[in-house]
Each structure stands twice: as structure tokens, then as C-alpha cells.
Amino acid sequence: MTAVVRTEGLTKFYGERRGLEDLDLEIRPGEVFGYLGPNGAGKTTTIRLLLDVIRPTHGRLTVLGGDPRDAALRGRIGYLPGELVLEGHERARDYLGFVAAVRGGVPGGRIEALAERLDVDLSARMGRLSKGNKQKIGLIQAFMHEPEFLILDEPTSGLDPLVQQEFLAMVREVRASGRTVLMSSHVLAEAEDVSDRVGIVRGGRLVAVEDVSALREKAVRRVEFHFDAPVPHEAFEDLPGVRDLRVEGAAVRCVIDGRPDALIKAAARFTVVHMVSAEPDLEEIFLTYYSEEEEEEARDARAGVEEPA
């Protein structure tokens, strides 16, 4: 099975400035791959390299089994740029019609159907569209020709929650039809929702690639339980995966590392009136990865010292 994306040692420096360093990445056919990282991590740099908008300083890459420089690949890819510029007096319908014609046409009614799903008025003039509505036009042009590979840079930025849900449904349909999606985001929650795997990039380097199910188990979550009466501290002590425990009267607050199972079972022995589980903070997951990496490095260093010469 040919990888949709394969990169080896892919590196991009902007002069002295590191955009991306030594990226080894494989995206498999039919998967939704979430590409996560904070601002400036290197997500857009990676995407631009895949699309041959910029060229690598070193390293190799293939997209849909070919060289990104091959113009024939363009029609097989749908792309939503992170900073979409849509201006002028042209109506959205005419712009989309033009893009569709350049790509050799799209099935009749498809543009209108997408516009209806995303709730955007195609008769509006582009320069007058709000940020969110421009984003919807960008999504329509990325999805409308049913490309084999969709590359979406921060696709949900500016979309209201209902439209975000519709967008996520569109991504699931793409996957269900066996096509592939690469979607960048700095919000774990939205990528986690639809992705099969996620890659986490930081400071120009890929720090982890994980199945979403494995990531969920690693995620750190803050949890609060409120009971109908005070609960004993002992009932929540030494539970696996629970730390920073605070039992204050009828409230229990803690952080969970991984599965919440033991905590839920402990709480279920009392009457729960309210529960709050905060979404895991991406930054905290990064920190967890870093502390693991640092611990490993420290262990390796110690092992190196202790090893007989």
C-alpha cells in the first residue's frame, strides 16, 4: 500500500531560522491524520512543503506516491490554506465556478449542496464575507472535487460550533469513502474527535505520533466531583492514575493521568450531584511528553555513567 505522504529527514530553514527539522512522517491511505502543535511549531511549513509551495532545505518527500513538483498531483489534492485571502467584488458562486472549471469541473449541484450544509450564501461578494464565511468558501473549494487527499490547515478557525460539527461530519464522510485527510490544529479536542492518528510537532520537530486511542489514555485531565454530603479522604487515596488529590468537604478535585476508571468507581460509592471534566490541555500533554523524554535521557545518562568501561 503506497503511503499518501512519506517524508524522510524533511528539513526547512528560512535562512537561519528553523521552520522544520528532520521530519520522518508517514500518512496512510484512508486515515484522518491530525497534525497538532502550538503556534510556530512548523505545521504550515510542513503543509507548504507537501504542496511544493516551498522547497526543502534537505530531506525527501513523496505525496500520493509522486514528487510534489509534479503538477498532475494538484488536481488529486484539496487544500485549505491557513490564511485564506478572498477579496474583491466577485460573488462566491462565480469564484467557486472558476476554480471548479480550472480543475476540470465538479459534479452538478455539489457546490450548492456544500454551501447549504455549511450555511453560506453563494451570492455574497467575496470582499464582504465575514472571516467565518470566507473559511466556509475555502472549505467548499477544498472538498468540492472530491480529492483523494485533503490537506486542511487550521480548518475550523472562525467556524461557529454548529458549522464545526458539520465540517467534522464532512471529514468523516471523506474517510468513509476511503480518502485521506491531513488536518492541522492547535486544539487537541477537535482533532481527537475525527482523527485516527495524531502527530505532535513542537519547535520544528515531531515529538510524537500516536493512535488517538493511545493519546487519550495519556491525556492529563482535571476532574471535579461534587457529592450530596462530605466524603472521606481515604476513599480516594492511592487510586491508580490519580494525583494532586484534594478532598474538601463534599468536593473532590484531582488530576487524572490516563484512564479514569478507578476514580469513577470510587466516586460511584457516594451520591454524585455534579461532575466537571476539563478537556485535556494540549500544552499539558506536551509537557508530559517532555518530562518523559527528559526522564529517559536522564536515565540513559545515568546508565551510561554506571556502565563498566
Ligand SMILES: Nc1ncnc2c1ncn2[C@@H]1O[C@H](COP(=O)(O)OP(=O)(O)OP(=O)(O)O)[C@@H](O)[C@H]1O
Ligand atoms: N516565510 C518565513 N520566513 C521566516 N521564518 C518563517 C517563515 N514561515 C515560517 N517561519 C518560521 O518557521 C517556524 C514554523 O512556522 P509555521 O508557520 O510552520 O508554524 P505553524 O505550526 O504553522 O504555526 P501557526 O499555528 O502559528 O500557523 C516559526 O518559527 C516561523 O516563525
